[in-house]
Amino acid sequence: MTDPTDYRAPIREFILNRFPGFELRDEDDIFALGFVNSLFAMELVMFVEKTFQIKVPNNEIRLDSFRTVERMGDLVARVTSGGRAPVL
């Protein structure tokens, strides 16, 4: 069984590297915080695909899947374990 928390650290690091100085909890909505736009969301998709060597299913490429570090970790866990991604 893949633990989603394993994937959170590199994702959090990627975000904080681009927006240094922010305190970011895994459940914080990065879009609601106001400093992330949809172009950065696109970079996040590319980052998780490259870092975790996965292809995110097209139906998962939406803001809701990338809203928090927690959700992104869950998404990577689902894809790497080969499970179908449930609709959030």
Next chain:
Amino acid sequence: MTLVGVVGAGVMGAGVAQNLAQAGHDVALVDNTPQAVTKALSTIELNSRMSRLLGGPELDPDTILGRIKAGTDLALLADADLVIENITENWELKRGLYLEMDHTVQPDAVFVANTSAIPITRLASLTTRPRQFVGVHFMNPVPMKPAVELIPGHHTSPEALEKVRDLLTSMGKKAIPVNDACGFVSNRVLMLTVNEAAFLVHEGVADAETVDEVFRSCFGHPMGPLQTADLIGVDTILYSIEVLHEHFADSKYRPCPLLKQMTDAGLHGRKSGQGFYSYGAPAASSAAVDSGGSRPTAATR
């Protein structure tokens, strides 16, 4: 449904081709190197996948790519009803292309110049079809932007203008008509703003993040001018300001040396992975690129 030729498969050309395919048109996409064509098709596939994320419709990348025939031979454009040109903002390159296309493309076809600054009447004069020549200034990213500048040249016929307006409507674009002048409305103002913003960084008045923060927080702009520069392409900004400088012979359009240096160094913005900001995506070919930092490159000057 129309067969539309798209010449130049860079950021703008790929966006135009994708938008046309989304609208159900058949597209012939041409660039002068196989690498550029391959990269454009990859970009279109990626952007189709990302469409919903960026606030657009859900797209099937296979359907979009299935409507696009791509290659390096201008003969692909021979039967097109319209050809949209999107090559580098360089007079000599555009001149050579239009002279060749005028022979290659069927005589009834309308030519559409997607240019940032070069006057449409001047481009039309290169061809034997100035009545079938229209300027359209698309915005980047093309599939996401709802409006364009529509620019008739001096000789443009009402029929040609209507044909292009219909095509734009099918692409979901509102066409805002403006008269022909170097830089039209948008880039006459925007390029000066970006150039001056680059001077502020160059002179050490503020770093790129601070300049953009002023525009975002004080004016409520969604992006600052240097974020916009990275999105458009620093090289494209430089070429556009050079065209304005040459055309008006007015020193207020003198290009900022920092834009020149960044262009030479391959720091072209989002498309190269590094510009005023670092993106960590595709690395530019230049060894001068610093791939490590997250701070704006220019801020370290």
